[in-house]
Amino acid sequence: MLLPCLTDVLAFTKQLVQIESVVNTDGEKVISHSLHTLLTSFPYFQENQTHLVIEPTIDDDYERYNVLAFVKGTKSSSNRTVILMGHVDTVGIDDFNQLKSLACYPDELAEALKKEDLAEEVKEQLESGNWLFGRGTLDMKSGLASHLYLLKYYSEHPEELDGNLVFLAECDEEDSSNGILSSLKTLKRWKTEHHFDYVAAINADFVAPRFKGDQNRYIYKGTVGKLLPSFFITGSETHVGACFEGLDPNFLAAELTQQINYNPELCNEALGETTVPPVSLKQMDMKPSYDVQTALSAYVYYNFFIHSWTPKDVIDKLTEQATIAFDRALRTYEERYEKYCKISGEAYRPIPWKTRVFTYEQMEENLLAEHGDMYKEHMNQFKGQLQQDKTLDSRMYAARVVEEAWKWMKDKSPAMILFYSSLYSPRIELTGKTPDESTLISALDEAVAEVQSDYPYPIVTRNFFPYISDMSFVALSDDDAGLQAVTNNNPSWGRKHFINFQDIRDINVPVVNIGPYGMDAHKRLERLEMTYSLEVVPTLTKRVIEKVLK
Incomplete structure (x- = not known):
């Protein structure tokens, strides 16, 4: 009753x-x-x-x-x-x-x-x-x-x-x-x-x-569980009148979204139930205003649901998917460049770029090894200043941090940098x-x-x-390695947001x-x-x- x-x-x-x-x-x-x-x-x-x-x-x-x-x-x-x-x-x-x-x-x-x-x-x-x-x-x-x-x-x-x-x-x-x-x-x-x-x-x-x-x-x-994997994508800038002298990061972003969006390979099955595939929630370039130069960088992020995968599993899977997308983008670019050269009579030159995909954690490790305390102190100061801008949510805050870190990279050839830019809701x-x-x-x-x-x-x-x-x-189903993939790959961590996972474990x-x-x-x-x-x-x-x- x-x-x-x-x-x-x-x-x-x-x-x-x-x-x-x-x-x-x-x-x-x-x-x-x-x-x-x-x-x-x-x-x-x-x-x-x-x-x-x-x-x-x-x-x-x-x-x-x-x-x-x-x-x-x-x-x-x-x-x-x-x-x-x-x-x-x-x-x-x-x-x-x-x-x-x-x-x-x-x-x-x-x-x-x-x-x-x-x-x-x-x-x-x-x-x-x-x-x-x-x-x-x-x-x-x-x-x-x-x-x-x-x-x-x-x-x-x-x-x-x-x-x-x-x-x-x-x-x-x-x-x-x-x-x-x-x-x-x-x-x-x-x-x-x-x-x-x-x-x-x-x-x-x-x-x-x-x-x-x-x-x-x-x-x-x-x-x-819900993650927001994000990519900061850099290209090689050029005047639009000489478009094949550079690589548009929006072109790379479009290929990445085509690879990830609605992709059943990225559905996570567990206990007989399957998540919906990822879908993009933002895709943009980072140009502040109009000019006739291609963008320096682009930014995309995707909703990603999980049942049994950990945040580290998602990093690994998306690194693989981004590599596929980058490879395909370069092949398509090369094919179109060759066709253009044939119809225009311009001399063909081999493209200079290679597929480059790495995580924010990997970039941080490289920059700290190259620049040491100088880089660390600069980024701490930059993050503090950036935090004063209350118009930035955690997603854009993270993007700006990666953008600033990128300026310290010695090799600035096109790349996709993978990171998390928002709260992780654990599975x-x-x-x-x-x-x-x-x-x-x-x-x-x-x-x-x-x-x-x-x-x-x-x-x-x-x-x-x-x-x-x-x-x-x-409660938590993730192990420490899975959670470290969140904390080590989120530029907002400890600044724009923070989760005390031990508090959750204490309730559990x-x-x-x-x-x-x-x-x-x-x-x-x-x-x-x-x-x-x-x-x-x-x-x-x-x-x-x-x-x-x-």
């Missing part, structure tokens, strides 16, 4: 949605303070004030806060503890266009949408009364509302809790995960102070159909290799089997949450995602199905908590 909680979870959802909390805006502060105020009204936290905190993020460019709370069960003296986690921030609302003022007001938005010419499926969902529209309804304030409902329930019934429950509402999930990374400090402190034995974490991020017509509601064990494989993993998997399977009969659509468990989420920062809790079901997250028609999201999700989560703590 499902919990009779739809009305309460819906009320919490609307309360949270109506606070516009777009990432990297003051709205993140507002929602965290509002949530903290709400929790202070619960009698349990009035009696146990130290069990509730609101804390600013650490080393962040923005002022924003995490809200954490815990309930100590009285059913036994067990230290076993489950973490319920979810984020308070959303993506922006500009895509709502003329309905922007209604984006965070589900009831008013629904009435306005009824006047629009919508696809038949959307129209049916809107008129059914079982779908809630609006920014953050699906991603992921309804999931947070589910956890809020359970926190309230157990705060009123601690005698039913055979262990402890931690509630974490973190900020900045949609950008740089400063919220979850900062919260690890608090979770570690509580682990020591209250002897919490973290045995499971349950995230409540959204789930969606995997393909058109897919009726399954998915639950995920573990999560996909998590949940296989049952530890007792806690095995217990969580069994609890999840049992809970799904028990609830399925009360819901008409299939509830299906899969191994990897397919989207980027804060699940990545509560198996994690699953039981979240609301809906469609069009991050889009104008973002919406959730209420029966599953507001009744099934809390019911499943409660049963998993009880089985894990039993």
